[in-house]
Amino acid sequence: MQPSSRRVLLVDDDRRLTDMLASYLHQHGLHAEAAPGCEAALQRLRSGAGYGAIVLDLMLPDGDGLDLCRRIRSLGNAVAATPVIMLTAKGDPLDRVVGLELGADDYMPKPFEPRELLARLRALARRPPLAEHRTALVLGDVRIDRDARRVHVGQAEVQLTSRQFDLLQVLAESAGRVLSRDYLMDAVGSEAADSTDRAIDVQIGRLRAALGDDPRQPRYIVTVRGIGYCFRRPDASGRGNG
Structure with missing residues (x-):
């Protein structure tokens, strides 16, 4: 000890x-x-x-x-x-x-x-x-290193903008919960000029592209129509589920 x-x-x-x-x-x-x-x-x-x-x-x-x-x-x-x-x-x-x-x-x-x-x-x-687990968030094959602000999908590092990283972290930390567009805009500090539902939709689209996530069959970020978005919580096998 x-x-x-x-x-x-x-x-x-x-x-x-x-x-x-x-x-x-x-x-x-x-x-x-x-x-x-x-x-x-x-x-x-x-x-x-x-x-x-x-x-x-x-x-x-x-x-x-x-x-x-x-x-x-x-x-x-x-x-x-x-x-x-x-x-x-x-x-x-x-x-x-x-x-x-x-x-x-x-x-x-x-x-x-x-x-x-x-x-x-x-x-x-x-x-x-627990130091690594406190600073790193792991959901299935997605690993988010909060301190270094780096993201890996499997073994590959994903390049994200600062706002995309913030958006991913907010979604992942609430995995399994549906977050409204307004909540996401507040959480990532959208500027007045782009504080619209459409701005969040665009950011989500770019984030999905960076993660290799197909919006028609999402593994990570699910669209909940009329409300917002949800990061899938992985099941026991490590795969995302609804």
């Missing part, structure tokens, strides 16, 4: 809880550091110290744990791959769903047993490194 994997960042303003957890984890070979809020946590994460996991409370004095999770995942470096266990005293299952969708790896409601947290931290430590 690498030294950084034994370091845990506890993001919670409950000093009594973090002291207790730090002591318990230390007894089991882990070194825990506490950050009482969002900005303190980001400062530690940006310091380059490196952590094996982040235990993140949903309710923080200077912000929202869900927003902090999103910010961590958007840092664009190895920090973005750090596993996150989200804590909350709320009973709303929507918080759990949103947290997982924003990139949390696990979820624990308060109160909890320290030994359960330890077991979950150990389970996360046994997972393969």
Whole structure:
């Protein structure tokens, strides 16, 4: 186990809880550091110290744990791959769903047993490194490298304009969901001069051509008439499905 994997960042303003957890984890070979809020946590994460996991409370004095999770995942470096266990005293299952969708790896409601947290931290430590998967999105034979802004279909690299890459990323990150033309225009920042349904249709056409996608029998981008477009979610075999 690498030294950084034994370091845990506890993001919670409950000093009594973090002291207790730090002591318990230390007894089991882990070194825990506490950050009482969002900005303190980001400062530690940006310091380059490196952590094996982040235990993140949903309710923080200077912000929202869900927003902090999103910010961590958007840092664009190895920090973005750090596993996150989200804590909350709320009973709303929507918080759990949103947290997982924003990139949390696990979820624990308060109160909890320290030994359960330890077991979950150990389970996360046994997972393969996630850095590549955090920065790369793979759907069937399409691979999108977010950091390098490169796209491969199979073994071949696809040359895209900046806007085409943004459009592909938005579609792929919502694979299986139908996105309206208005949503896509907002997401890729269309200029006023080309902010029309037709402009998005043209961009989709060029993107399909670059991917080698036949609009009559699409493997990747499906047209949903009257609404917008959907990136096919691959089935278990890796092929796109409807």
